[in-house]
Amino acid sequence: MAVMAQIKGMSIFLKTGLLAFCLFGCISILTSALAAYTLHDRLTSEYVSKGAAIATAIASASQEVLLGRNAATTQAMIDQYLAIEGVAYVFVVDSDGVIVSHTFVPEVPDVLKPLPKSKHMQIVTELKVESLGRVIDICAPVLAGVAGYVHVGMDKELVVSYFWKAIFDMQVLLFFTFWACVGVLYLVTRRISRPLDQLTEYARRLAAHDFSATIDIRTKDELNLLGRAMQSMGQELALLFMEMNSEVDKATGELRDHMAYLSAILDNLADGLLVVDVTGKITVINPAMRKLFNLSDKDYRDEMVEDIFPCEVLDMVSGVRNCSSEILSAELPLSSGRIGKAISSSVSISEPCSQCLGGVILVRDITKEKELDQLKTDFISTVSHELRTPMTSVLGFSKIIRKKLEQVIFPLLTHKDSVSKPIEQVRGNMDIIVTEAERLTELINDVLDIARMEAGEIKWRDSEVSLAEVLRQSRNSTKGFWKAKGLEVELDIEExxxxxxxxxxxxxxxxxxxISNAIKFTEKSPIVCGVKKDGEFQEVFVKDNGAGIAPDDLELVFAKFKQVGDTLTSKPEGTGLGLSICRQIVERHDGRIWAESDPEHGSTFHFVLLSGRSGVCLPPETKQCLGRVFAPKVPPEVLIPPKPEVAPLILVVDDDSALIRFLEEVFEDNGFRVCSATNGEDAFRLAQELNPDLITMDIMMPFMDGREAIRCLRSLPATRNIPVLVITALSGEQGDGGDMALTKPVDEMRLLEAARVLLGKRDACKSCLVLGEREGCDLESLSLLCTGDIAFMTEKEFWECRGTEFRGTVFIPAEEYRNIDLERLTKLLGVSIVILPDYGCE
Incomplete structure (x- = not known):
């Protein structure tokens, strides 16, 4: 320790000594230079003054001598001046420049002969004489140069020797002075360094958390005060560190417990957890995540996600690594054929600076939920069939009973006064039965619609739609409702x-x-239903003048089973599902629906849809051509004489006898012939035997269901063109191979309208078309093969008129069939091809 202190003391001394040496050196050099310059200047001036005095004295004393041309006297006079220190030579020249006397031996050097002269002043010249060295020559005129000139030379080498001697003596003095100062400096630094060494050592021990150290500085200066302050600070630091260590130990224990708690939560979390950094490396993965993807117990930290998980997980990781605020969700395939629901979001911090740390993904096994959804769907299908089928019978027979009562029974009893009141009661009761049955039907339809929409099982039929026509059709559909309430519905349609x-x-x-909601909740006309363009969108609105909706309820009205008002004290108006279904439909069309309301002036419901491309209009000639194909009208002379009218035969297929009876009564009352079957097998057999004009087909039936029966019917040429009207309890089952579908319970008017439309198509399907000329054809022979009208056209006209949509029989004359594209014709569905022999068409 003493050695270290000595080294530190020497370090301070060396640094201070180096600084002192530099400062002293600069000072000594500057001082010596100034002294040397001053000494040299003063000596030179003295020598010049001294030489000038001697020259002046000689010039004054030698005037008469020079004028008298007494050279010996002059020589004796100048020789005595050589004894003066510093005088190098003296010589006198006359006015002609002839040297009269001199002190040189043997003669004056040539360098002194051409020296400058002045008649009025002394001239000082420095020059170098070979035998004398550097000299200072002082030239003084005698009697203004009339008697001559006196030259006195002062030895400058003597000045230089004095100069260097003085410099040497000064440097010796400075040398000893410097080392004396160094000694004093060493003693002073030693006195200062000892307390500093003590302070340094004390600070080092404090830094090492050794608060037991002491410091003993016995000086009476600032260092003593500093030592006491540091010792006091050390004591305070000792207390602070004791408290800090206590808090750190406490915080460490709490953090350890918290980390253990978090680790236990993550390890026992039912959902899978995956945390990744911004580079896609795994930082956290819990056991549930390993189990969901059938991973081993290996430590996957710092491994890339794409090396461990399927591409679906990688897609979600890519979505959160860019640190967007969007929360992503998706369904993922899990191991063992299971299905998972994943939610991912970015992880970022804002302190001390905004920074993205990566993303977190939560995965939940929803296999059971999917199975429950499927069970719910199956349950809905079963319940829909079990509810809608009897509801069809109840509603249908109720309407038939009411119709029979009004048309047959009540007219027979009108003349009896005693039965007028019971008649009104029965009429009112029947109205209530029909109304409540329709209300129950609406409830069933809404529940099934919302369930199927949520399950994504609704079949959509998208096409180019005119919202103006949608509004007109909606107004007409609700006309009876708003007319009965004495209201008016006005249309405001932008052109x-x-x-x-x-x-x-x-x-x-x-x-x-x-519109129905507006009618229910308003008593004042008009209800305005309109559509207008809003940029790229079209906005539909329905405005009423009712009581309005509270601001807090504007969003709640779109919730399922939610109705505004007090449903405990007032009767609910409807099921509370209508607006929820509306939102589902609008959002499926990438639109938005909302409500605005003024509690004093009514409510307005809006929804917007993106404008699409308009439909392609067919040219008039194409429409005419299509008319020729699908509704051929040929001149009377080429038509087969009409056959006796026979009522169309309708085959009713359903496993519910009550519904069969209802449909039979409806069709028979409207002039149709009816036969029935209770399953698909019987329906297929009867269709081949009877060749009905129309088949109504239920979907859910024993043995062979409706779908299989329709497939079998379409597979045979004899039954392929029989139109099939699907009457099903499953909402959204609009396909299944049928030509049209109605959902139970079936409205009588809609049923009859659909039947007549399909029967019209059946007639069109009986159309016959000849790819050849009318002249030369045996129409009587063709009538045996074709029961419908006959049209004639070329092959080019057939394909230009959308021949791919033709359903019926195509006759090809024998002489023309080699020029017809038979392969293309045989690919058309619902088309029969007959090659006519020579006697058919010449």
Whole structure:
């Protein structure tokens, strides 16, 4: 320790000594230079003054001598001046420049002969004489140069020797002075360094958390005060460190417990947890995540996500690594055929600076939920069939009973006064039965629609739709409702609106629901239903003058089973599902629906849809050509004489006998012939035997269901063109191979309208078309093969008129079939091809 202190003391001394040496050196050099310059200047001036005095004295004394040309006297006079220190030579020249006397031996050097002269002043010249060295020559005129000039030379080498001797003596003195100062400096630094060494050592021990150290400085200066202050600070630091260590131990224990708690939570978390950094490396993975993806117990930290997990997880990781605030969700395939729901979000901090740390992904096994959803769907399908089928019978027979009572029974009893009141009661009761059955049907439809929409099982029929036409159709559909209440529904449609892309039927359902709600909750006309263009969108609005909706309820009205008002003290108006269904339909069309309301002036419901491309209009000639193909009208002379009219035969297929009876009564009352079957096998057999004009088909039936039965019917040429009207309890089952579908319970008017439309198509399907000329054809022979009208056209006209949509029989004359593209014709569905022999067409 003493050696270290000595080294530190020497270090201070060396640094201070080096600084002192530099300062002393600079001072000594500057001082010596100044002294040397001053000494040299003063000596030179003295020598010049001395030489000038001697020259002046000689010039004054030698005037008469020079004028008398007494050289010996002059020589004797100047020789005595050589005894003066510093005088190097003296010589006198006359006015002609002839040297009269001199002190040189043997003669005056040539360098002194041409020296400058002045008649009025002394001239001082420095020069170098070979035998004398450097001299200072002083030239003084005698009698203004009339008698001559006196030259006195002062030895400058003597000045230089004095100069260097003085410099040497000064440097010796400075040398000893410097080392004396160094000694004093060493003693002073030693006195200062000892307390500093003590302070340094004390500070080092404090830094090492050794608070037991002491310091003993016995000086009476600032260092003593500093030592006491540091010792006091050390004591305070000792207390602070004791408290800090206590708090650190406490915080460490709490952190350890917290980390253990978090680790236990992550390890026992039912959902899988995956945390990644911004580079895609795994930082945290819990056991549930390993189990979901069937991973081993290996430590996957610092491994890349793409090396461990499937691409679906990688897609979610890529979505959160860019640190967007969006929360992503998706379904992922898990191990063992399971399904998971994943939610991912970015992880970032804002303190001390904004920084993204990566992302976190939570995965939950939703296999059971998916199975429950499937069970729910199956349950809905079963319940829909079990509810809608009897509801069809209840509602249908109720309407038939009411119709029979009004048309047959009540007219027979009108003349009896005693039965007028019971008749009114029965009429009112029947109205209530029909109304409540329709209300129950609406409830069933809403529940099934919302369930199927949430399950994503609704089949959408998108096309180019005119919202103006949607509004007109919706107004007409609700006409009976608002007329009965004494209200008016006005249309406000902007002109020139383009089409939108969507499901026309579903959009009508939205507008009908909004108009129906407005009718329910308003007593004052008018209800305004309009559409206008809003940039790239079209905005539909329905405005009423009712009581309005509270601001807090504007968003709640779109929730399922939510109705505004007090449902405990007032009767609910509807199921509370209508607006929720509207929102689902609008959002499916990438639109938005909202409500605005003034509690004093009514409510307005809006929804917007993106404008789409308008439909392509067919040219008039194409429409005419299509008319020739699908509704051929040929001149009377080429038509087959009409056959006796026979009522169309309708085959009713359903496993519910009550519904069969209802459909039979409806069709028979409207002049149709009816036969029935209770399963798909019987329906397929009867269709081949009877060749009905129309088949109504239920979907859910025993043995062979409706879908299989339709496939079998379409597979045979004899039954392929029989139109099939699907009557199903499953909402959204609009396909299944049928030509049209109605959902139970079936409205009588809609049923009859659909039947007549399909029967019209059946007639069109009986159309016959000849790819050849009318002249030369045996029409009587063709009538045996074709029961419908006959049209004639070339092959080019057939394909230009959308021949791919033709359904019927195509006759090809034998002489023309080699020029016809038979391969292309045989690929058309619903088309039969007959090659006519020579006697058919010449």
């Amino acid at each position: 020139g609106l383009p089409f939108v892309h969507g499901d026309s039927g579903r959009l009508v359902q939205v507008v009908v629901n909004l």
